[in-house]
Amino acid sequence: MASFNDAAEVLQQGCVIPAHPLALSADRKLDERRQxxxxxxxxxxxxxxxxxxxxxxxxxxxxxGVGLLEPVLSIAAEEMDRYEQQSGRSVVRVAGICxxxxxxxxxxxxxxxLGYQVGLVNLGSSGYRSVPDLIxxxxxxAECIDLFGFFLQSAIGxxxxxxxxxxxxxxxxxxxxxxxxxxxxxxxxxxxxxxxERSHVSTDSDWLTTTSVIAxxxxxxxxxx
Numbered sequence: 341m342a343s344f345n346d347a348a349e350v351l352q353q354g355c356v357i358p359a360h361p362l363a364l365s366a367d368r369k370l371d372e373r374r375q376x377x378x379x380x381x382x383x384x385x386x387x388x389x390x391x392x393x394x395x396x397x398x399x400x401x402x403x404x405g406v407g408l409l410e411p412v413l414s415i416a417a418e419e420m421d422r423y424e425q426q427s428g429r430s431v432v433r434v435a436g437i438c439x440x441x442x443x444x445x446x447x448x449x450x451x452x453x454l455g456y457q458v459g460l461v462n463l464g465s466s467g468y469r470s471v472p473d474l475i476x477x478x479x480x481x482a483e484c485i486d487l488f489g490f491f492l493q494s495a496i497g498x499x500x501x502x503x504x505x506x507x508x509x510x511x512x513x514x515x516x517x518x519x520x521x522x523x524x525x526x527x528x529x530x531x532x533x534x535x536x537e538r539s540h541v542s543t544d545s546d547w548l549t550t551t552s553v554i555a556x557x558x559x560x561x562x563x564x565x
Contacts, residue, residue: 344457344486344516347389347432351517355388357432359396360416362408370408372415379419389432392416393451394460395496402438402447402465410450417454433457434488438465441477448484458488458516464497474501475508482512489518491531500527506534 360382363374382390392413393401401408413435420431435451437444437459444466448459461481468474481487489509492498498521509515518535520528 344514346430347457348516350388350430350432353388355432356386357389357391357434358382358387359394360390360392362397362401362412370411372411375412375415376419379416380423383419383423383431387431389434390416390420391434391436391460392456393436393438393447394434394462395436395492397436399436399438399462399465399497402436402443404443409447410454413451413454413456417456421455434460435485436460436462437481437485438462440467441480444477444481445484448481452485457486459485460488460490460519462490462492462497463501464492464494464499469499471502471505471508474505478509479512482514486514486516487512488516489531491518491520491522491527493521493523495523498522501530503530503534506531507537510534510538 361378363371363378365371379390393409397412400406401412417433420433424430433456435447435454435456435458437447437451439447444461451459459481461478463474463477466474466477468477478487489506490498491501494500506518509518518531520531522528522531
């Protein structure tokens, strides 16, 4: 499993991790030159990492028939390698993970082998809706790659994830952060509450909350009930 240690400090200090766009040619083929240019642009601009294969990169590239996920992940990974070698600065490598459990595990394995440290799991594409099924799915992915939780608004393919889910999610040992994009203050607070409750019962808890990302290995978060 790719180590998160090198990127942990970057995340804890606070950084921007843009969702990487997908560059296509006029005939709707992957434009590798422009795809690389986008990666280099974000990194040169000071981004703390790249999130690749997520909503901005288009979830459609995860479909087996499209065949673009591995090439897109690979291009960004190569550019992050190049940047780290030239700058001496570590970056956070986030790979989008989609599909049912078998598909998600394959994607997580590919991402890990390409050097991605964390997987941003899109549960809306999993096909599962009950909390036990969603947690089992998430745990299986966590066996392959560290996790970056993802609360995606339902308007663009996400599903409602209750407090019960986030409580269980926070118990997974290699959860590293949570991206909250529910665009609903009460749903957002359910995530914060789950993290805060864990902080109260665990002496080794070490989470940090920011505007839209909750990250592990920082400071305790308290939630006023």
